[in-house]
Amino acid sequence: MLAVTAYPVGYAVWLSLQRYDLRFPAQREFVGLSNYVAVLSDGYWWNAFSVTVAITAISVAIELVLGLALALAMHRTLIARGAVRTAVLIPYGIVTVAAAFSWTYAWTPGTGYLANLLPDGSAPLTEQLPALGIVVLAEVWKTTPFMALLLLAGLALVPDDLLRAAQVDGAGPWQRLTRIILPMMKPAILVALLFRTLDAFRIFDNIYVLTRGNNGTGSVSILGYDNLFKAFNLGIGSAISILIFLCVAIIAFLFIKLFGTAAPGSNVEGRR
């Protein structure tokens, strides 16, 4: 594992310090930090960065609420529990690209059932805000089940006896949710949030298929990809890659420090 990750990362750092454009391989030379300066002083990076942060924050927030509702429904439902769980797993398992195409065509004017609900002449995928809304929708649809299943695991740890005792003591459903279920699920919620935040931050497939990152909808991953494979600029592309890596590391660090999540590893370590 180390060989396939550590070495390439080191190599990426090295590449990011060079001027290296595949179209002009002869001009390869060591340029120090100037690739980083070029990226960070450029509007594209900051635009992609804010887009990514916005998508991450909004979709994770929606997923948490929806995922919790879904987990409660799956946990408590009286009938057809198996069918519900099966259905919910399909978005989780489906190939992101296939799902993204489904959303694309749904919103393509003329072709799609959803686009036809909109007033004539609107093409949501070609405008920044509507397009971002659709990206969030596609992302939420795809990953809420994952969130719900992680939360379901936490929910299963809440003892039924405790809930019944609370009920006997006169606690209503809302009180039982906020006073007993949520506090007991805290570790599960934090782990789910951490996973999903880091995952959402590297969003790529959905945006690539839905908008190709046009009209100011590109995430940082899209920006890195474009620089590598459209502009063939390995130096700049690597610098972007390293910056994304740093962002993810910072997010993980903040989560663990601020929320006192025991490092996710402790989940494996036992606690149960």
Add this chain to the structure above:
Amino acid sequence: MAAMDTPGRKAGWGLIDLLVIGYALTPVLWIASLSFKPTSLVTDGHFIPREWTLDNYRGIFATDEFTRALVNSIGIAIIATVLAVAIGMMAAYAIARLSFPGKKLLIGISLLIAMFPQISLVSPLFEIERSVGLFDTWPGLILPYITFSLPLAIYTLAAFFREIPWELEKAAKMDGATQAQAFRSVIVPLAAPGVVTTAILVFIFCWNDFLFAISLTSTDAARTVPAAMASFTGSSQFEEPTGSIAAAAVVITIPIVLFVLFFQRRIVAGLTSGAVKG
């Protein structure tokens, strides 16, 4: 719970269940519907096709582009899954059974990798694989897939292995079984469900990947279906390949649906890492 089993409550839950199922299935049904529409009606915007046709499926299976990609997808995903699960089993066994220095570090590192932004690896891998000749080959994709799915495998397997009552092994030995016998007829049957679950999850991961697939391949020598779909072209320059893409999307969704139908319980248990027992 039985006391609350009134018909009214049941109907309420039925409604909620239907909502959930509708939420989960609508986009899937839509892409399936598109794939059955004839080219002339693809843009009519109806959710249910007015005319049904299999032309789109015939179209994609008639060309090499899709069939090659399908073979690549299946081959690469299976090989990567087998290797990742095999390596993961050893690591998970060590984590679950033994205490050794650096155990926490190993878990930490594997989780770090699981959450690693793939794009950060794409640029160096692209350069390295081009120079060692792995670019656009099966191993060129299998290698990063193993790396990224190994943490998932270790994590899930370790959770399952922890649940195994290892005292049984000792008990079996006490009853006169040899170490090998105890392992084969006591531990293996107990561990099998966890291994199957993990294999499914890893397979889904490899099957799903898009970023590596478009970055580290350039021809249909190793291009997988998701990557091939993104570069589909219509039968003429002016025709949007909507139908073909929809058909391809349905084809690669079929294995997922089968997995989900047959192993629903397993997958849920795997994702929630055995916590539902109890």
